[in-house]
Amino acid sequence: MALFNVRVYGLLINERNEILISDEQEYGYQFTKFPGGGLELGEGLIDGLKREFQEECLAEIEVLSHFYTTGFYVKSAFNDSQIISVYYMVRSISPLNLNFKNKVFDFDGEGDVLQSFRWIPLSELNVEHMTFPIDQHVVKLLKQQ
Template sequence: MYPFNVRVYGLLVNEHNEVLISDEQEYGIRFTKFPGGGLEAGEGLVDGLKREFMEECNLKVEITNHFYTTDFFVKSAFNDSQIISVYYKVKNMEPVNLIIKTKVFDFDGEGDVLQAFRWVKLEELKLDDFLFPTDQQVVKLLLNNI
């Protein structure tokens, strides 16, 4: 039996119609995704997403509405678990105070786990920029909603 891995992500769009994305490197793999991550035991989706935004972005967010939940089978790129991802639209409750990069995978420092943030105009999002199939599905939906 496959274990399930529940993930929760936030779509933060600013006043310039740009969405916040995260470039990351982990386990030797580089990928671009939306801010968020794995749900912890005993944690609800909303609390998990708020925690992830605090951990990754040092940012308090409010969930405004559900956007998408995985509706097809996705095997993890990192282990044998089945990924179930839930995406919410969020808004920041305070100014965004991150180092924002303009180039892909423009990491500061070195190490096994690296992360950098970028704002990307919604109309400039590209499926090929995202490695994981669920993120690609969310990009399709975002582009259809412009």
């Protein structure tokens, strides 16, 4: 049986032309990605993205437009599923009250699952900032715009 893992991510650019990225530690790995995550059964893409931002960033977002959907095969780094990721341009409706970091993997607290957020100027964003191949592709697309 084929397993598909549908993921949805938000590209949030602030008024200083910086994009929000998430540093995370889970499953014994550290990785950097865009905010978002896995779709839950019975959930639409936009509802899933809004839920992810509420859970991760404690923020309400508005989806502005579709940006990219995975166009190539990617196997999950964590299991045997095939990853399909959908990216949307989003904006925050409520203020982001997060403890923004300047250093990578600068987590507060202890535990198996940790997360911190950073703003990166779009002019400085490059593929090396991202861990996963689809995010790296999206960085290239963002740089072309």
